[in-house]
Structures are given as C-alpha cells and as structure tokens.
Amino acid sequence: MTTKYLSLAFAMLLTIAASAQNPFIKGQFTADPTARVFNGKMYVYPSHDIQAPADKPNLRKDWFCMEDYHVFSSENLTDWTDHGVILSQQQVPWVNADSYSMWAPDCTYRDGMYYLYFPAMVKPDSITRRFGMMIGVAVSDRPDGGFVPMTEPIKGVYGIDPCTLIDDDGQAYLYWSGRGMHGARLKPNMLQIDSEPVAIGNLPDGSLKEGPFVFKRKGKYYFTYPWVPVEGETENLSYAMGDSPLGPFEYKGLIMDQSPTKCWTNHHSIVEYKGEWYLFYHHNDYSPQFDKNRSARIDKIHFNDDGTIRKVTPTLR
Numbered sequence: 001m002t003t004k005y006l007s008l009a010f011a012m013l014l015t016i017a018a019s020a021q022n023p024f025i026k027g028q029f030t031a032d033p034t035a036r037v038f039n040g041k042m043y044v045y046p047s048h049d050i051q052a053p054a055d056k057p058n059l060r061k062d063w064f065c066m067e068d069y070h071v072f073s074s075e076n077l078t079d080w081t082d083h084g085v086i087l088s089q090q091q092v093p094w095v096n097a098d099s100y101s102m103w104a105p106d107c108t109y110r111d112g113m114y115y116l117y118f119p120a121m122v123k124p125d126s127i128t129r130r131f132g133m134m135i136g137v138a139v140s141d142r143p144d145g146g147f148v149p150m151t152e153p154i155k156g157v158y159g160i161d162p163c164t165l166i167d168d169d170g171q172a173y174l175y176w177s178g179r180g181m182h183g184a185r186l187k188p189n190m191l192q193i194d195s196e197p198v199a200i201g202n203l204p205d206g207s208l209k210e211g212p213f214v215f216k217r218k219g220k221y222y223f224t225y226p227w228v229p230v231e232g233e234t235e236n237l238s239y240a241m242g243d244s245p246l247g248p249f250e251y252k253g254l255i256m257d258q259s260p261t262k263c264w265t266n267h268h269s270i271v272e273y274k275g276e277w278y279l280f281y282h283h284n285d286y287s288p289q290f291d292k293n294r295s296a297r298i299d300k301i302h303f304n305d306d307g308t309i310r311k312v313t314p315t316l317r
C-alpha cells in the first residue's frame, strides 16, 4: 500500500469517526496510553505510532516506529487537548536516534517535579556498552512540556514499558518488562533504583508478558499486564493481586479479552478520576491492515466487593 493511499484511508476513517468516543485521540496514532491525574485533570502519555519514514530504508516497515511523545489532557474525558511534542529521540543523548524506538512511557509527580519515564534503544557505543532497550527519565516542573532528559538511562534497568507507583508511605517503585517482569524501589531522587530488581513471578506461563501497570486500591496492589498465552495469538489484559508492592502476587484472571480488531498488542493503564475508575488501552481501529499503528481507547472499569476486577468489554465507538 502506498503512503498516499494510507493517508487517504486514514483521513476517511478520521472523518467517519469524528463524533465517536473511541478511539478518543483522532488526529494521530496513539498507543500504550498511560493516564495520570495531575491537578484534578486527566493527562494521557501515549506512545506515538508513525510509519517508517521513506528516507530511512534501514527501518523495518512492518515494525513499531516512534520518534517522540505528545501528551494529551482533558477535564471531561471527551474533549482532549494535544500539548504537542514533549520529548523526541533527538533530544536524548543516550538514545540511538536511528532506531525510532520511543516506546511506552509513564509520567509521575513528586515534590513539585514531573518525571517522564521512557524506554528506547541505546546507542551501541553509549555508556551502557550494551545494545538493547533501556529506560530513561526526563524531568519538568509541569506535566505538559518542558521535559529535560537525563544524559544516561537508569543504571541496571534493561527493558521496556516503565510504570511507576508511589506508595502511601512515599516510597516510589519502578516496574518494567524485559526477559520477565521486574520491579525495584526508586531512590527519592526518582532517577536511580534503590534495590536489586525483583523478578515478579507466580504469573501463569505463556508466550509473552509485557506492559506492567501497578496501582493500589483499598490497600491491595494490582499487578496488571498484557499477556499472550499462546504464541501467535494477540494480547489479552490480565491481572494479579497482592499485599505488597513487589509481590508476591496471586493471578486473578482477565481484564480484557484479546483484541476484536486482531491487534497484536494491547497496553493499558487504570486510574481513578472524579470517583470513577477507567481503563485506558489500545486497539488498531484506524489501521485495520497494520497493527503497529494503534489508537488509544477508554472504558469504565468496575470492581467487585472483594476487590477483583470485572472484565471490560471494549465499546465499539
């Protein structure tokens, strides 16, 4: 399919879906939506899927391609403001800017500052002396821009899909995936881990687990994640519960079935806003033929009296 044809098809789909709630970002492809509430407003930090630029012949045309992050905010979860690019691969000294690998981010607030965590491919000759994905941090005094990246990735954190949790006692944690699921305490500076990574175990085996998202509700810790049980299938969203932030966790079941649009990945966040709980996730609604161009969605999520999660059926539109 030519780029021209894809652009036309995309524009038509945007027009058709202009009044729809889902996907809620209609002007660009967005994936891996991490939702956070700052100052009473919902902010969403997604990945920004694009197509491999034509002048980069070495990039795989059939793979994820992301060079920057936007952030979106809303007070009513219907009208969204795009605050523009908040970080691009060219700004980060340790990132291989030919890799277009600015994958799933997270953002958290502590002591007057906002910390944007993001994975990317390191330069082969960077300080890490290893070739692969690592996780970095960019810092700002506001949630919608001004992020300044640290010059090196977080030491000892090899992998993708960062997620943060700040517990009620003020201790911050970082979770990520990469040869298994991991978690570690963060130092108060939010820039370094303060403990050896802990492997999050006791989850059912399968082909792939990634995208950990951890949150706390009524004293329970929820370890939620996309999971491909059988190779060749697409990801469902699953969860486990526990009594402490680094586990052990007990597997509880599914939050969402595999994608009805046959999107290989799903990646999510779960957040309370104005007394309701919401699941942010993605399918490939606007790109049925190419599931690496995804679109972020929202649906309400509900809990049973015992704290378990009721399965969410994606709204069609």
Ligand code: FUB
Residues within 6 Å of the ligand: 031, 032, 047, 064, 103, 104, 160, 161, 210, 211, 265, 266, 267
């Ligand atoms: O967006 C790139 C990758 O796809 C993410 O890091 C994974 O969680 C999956 O959604």
